[in-house]
Amino acid sequence: MPDNLDRIGQQAIEHLSLKHAAREEALPKSRRVIRCCANSIRATHRHERASATELIAQAHQLLREIESSLQNHQDIYYAGFVHDAQKEYAEAVCFAALTQYQALPDAGELGIGWAAYLNGLAEAAGELRRYLLDQLRRGNLNDCENYLQYMDDIYALLISVDFPDAITSGLRRTTDVTRGILEKTRGDLTTAMRQAQLQQSIHELYQTLQQTSSAKQSSEQ
Template identity: 45%
Template sequence: MEKVSQPETGQWKTQLEKISSISEIYFSKIHHMREETLKLSREIIRNSALSIRASHRSQFDQAKSHLTKSEHQLKTIIDICNENPEVYHSRFIQDAQKEYVEASLTLAFLTNSSMPELEMFSINPAAYLNGLAEAVGELRRYILDQLRKKVPLPYENLLVLMDDIYTLLASIDYPDAITNNLRRNTDIARSIMEKTRGDLTAASINQTLSSQTFIDQHHD
């Protein structure tokens, strides 16, 4: 039987030191990238929130300005993660993408302009769809604000838009692990849509009754 030669202890030690060195370089690089992109992601979320607030105040130029800042930050994240895509697919980056999408859609819906393309800034489809789901809540907020101000708007068209969004979201039938809990946000969007439908129906009935009362008073 042929005798198997055993490596010397010194050889193992050399190999372990090499593994340690390579691992240290790798993790140090990933950690640095993660810290950079985490900071940028927080700034994106902040600018997106400011954009949504500006949109609801009809400060659309300011809303766009905040979005432009977020877009620059998204591009920077792509450049940083170019060599290590595993960092790019981190949950906190997808959360930042989702907030950017929500803010972009809010501005688009309130200004009757085109929706942002899914391919922009390599946005993950799950992040886009979850941002779309949360934009339904911003539509409700806008509708209620305008109803309180008694602003005449094509409310039915906005309700149809909410319904179209829900129909799209409900058609995505994949595990939550892939879609980042899209099913839950879809259920929330449906609830928001139904509440808004009820509010618009009640407002329409009240307007009809008020008009009838006005006519009756003047007829008498």
């Protein structure tokens, strides 16, 4: 047996042990990021903005810890689970900003990759549909039109990003889903607005008939 084989084996074990420990530390944190972001989105739907902001802050801190843990293990950092956590983080942040008419932060400001950011932004458009429908039930048509415009703008951005899926992490498929959500939402809102206009016309006609009837009764007296 070569004299240095034991040393090579020991070095390999030490290296892989460090890599395994880093992965075991980062993976649970990525799952916690996803849970925090899911709960933040739920809080935003409930208009619990303070809670949503706090959960986003927790997710941000966890992502920084993951980044630090995997600084010397870039192969694990790009294995996929960090991307998923970043995507959920982008979705939660962008969704909260859109519902509050705030400017969207970019990927650099969030400290995440652009592929994760764009996929998260696309999924935020899906959450915005649900939020829009809630506003529609409350009769807030002006807000609904604004949110639909946001969805339209997001889709216009997504279709301009034309790169292979290996670069964008499957953004093309996500964009196709966003298009379907956008068109369905547009149809729902258009139907609701036409119904609202019809109800308003009926109400105005009813008032006119009442006024005409009252005037006729007064003239007969």
